[in-house]
Amino acid sequence: MKLNVSFPATGAQKTFEVMDDHKLRHFYDKRMGAEITADHLGDEWKGYVFKIAGGNDKQGFPMKQGVLTNTRVRLLLKKGHSCYRPRRTGERKRKSVRGCIVDQNLSALALIVVKKGEKDIPGLTDTTVPRRLGPKRASNIRKLYNLTKEDDVRQFVVKRPLPEKDGKKARTKAPKIQRLITPVVLQRKRHRLAIKKRRVESRKEAEAEYMKILHLRRRQERIRRRSRLSSMRDSRSSVGEERDKEKEKAAAKAAKKVAKKEAKKEVKKVTEAAKKADAKAKTKAEPKKAEKKAETGKKTAGDKKEKKV
Structure with a gap:
């Protein structure tokens, strides 16, 4: 193994x-x-x-x-x-x-x-393999060299030597430091914060305008509702008045009809009373006429007899 x-x-x-x-x-x-x-x-x-x-x-x-x-x-x-x-x-x-x-x-x-034990193991503990790459993040570089925030991290970057070329100087290569705070980074941060503030202010202004419009619309709706209710009340009152007038007219017509009927009844009563009175008078006058006729008949008969004689 x-x-x-x-x-x-x-x-x-x-x-x-x-x-x-x-x-x-x-x-x-x-x-x-x-x-x-x-x-x-x-x-x-x-x-x-x-x-x-x-x-x-x-x-x-x-x-x-x-x-x-x-x-x-x-x-x-x-x-x-x-x-x-x-x-x-x-x-x-x-x-x-x-x-x-x-x-x-x-x-x-x-x-x-x-x-680790007492003895060194050849090829394992007695040899150190240097790291090819150093730390890249700014905070890790500070931690490695025990730096403060005021120290410049760029001077402590672990650089890697490049292989030499014919007739050229030896060159080194350094990694790009991440999370390095520079004036440009601070400017970008200020710019982001300014944009955020402007966005908040514009949002507040838009919200205020929207609330104004909303209050105006609500007020208009309230006024419209009130006017609609008042018009409905007026229409109801006018309809009620018309109904009352129609009822009054109908009542007047009915009263006229009743008065006409009563007048007709009274006329009938009067005519019937007059007829009855005439009938009574006739019945009283008929025996007198019969007596007169009888007397006149007797007179005519006596006259005829006298003529014959």
Whole structure:
């Protein structure tokens, strides 16, 4: 099994191949993230403490933290999961990964030196690998050199020498410092704040104008509603007056009809009374006429008799 050992203090890494299973047995059944002493690997490793960072099995499948098994499993992985890099947005894929428990089927085991021992390991702890790139952010540069806000960060940038060309001077390349506060940055900030203030003021003015228009419209609506109600009241009152007039006219017509009927009745009564009086007078005059006729008849008969004699 290969042991890929890294020493963060110097930035160095080195691979050691261990064929003896007795030396490797100490790593078996340990999980990723566990810290182990390295005394069993030999006297040169005495006092060293390793932390298991990961590993690969003989077919190249990586170990995954959190999978509590020493065999291979197939997991549905997505963006953010270890052992998988999505090629498309939102893509998920079922991948074969090995559990986080170490066993004899691994071909490589990644270890980190947490604590240095008594002796130096050649090629690992005795050599320092210089960093190719320095810090790029202004706050990180200040932290590295323990600078204050008044110090100029641009003088402390880690520059990288470029390879020399024929007949030309040696050149260096420096990274662009991010989050560096300059007068232009402050001017942009002031400009943004001024734009924000103007936007707030314009919004307030527009809101005030809108409220004015809204109050005016509400007032107009109120006046319109009042005028409509008053016109409706007037129309109702006029309709009521017309109805009252019509009722009065109808009542007058009805009174006239009643008066006519009563007058006709009175006329009938008067005529009937007159007829009755005439009838009574006739009935009284008829016997007198009969007596007169009888007397006249007697006279005519006596006269006739006298003529005959």
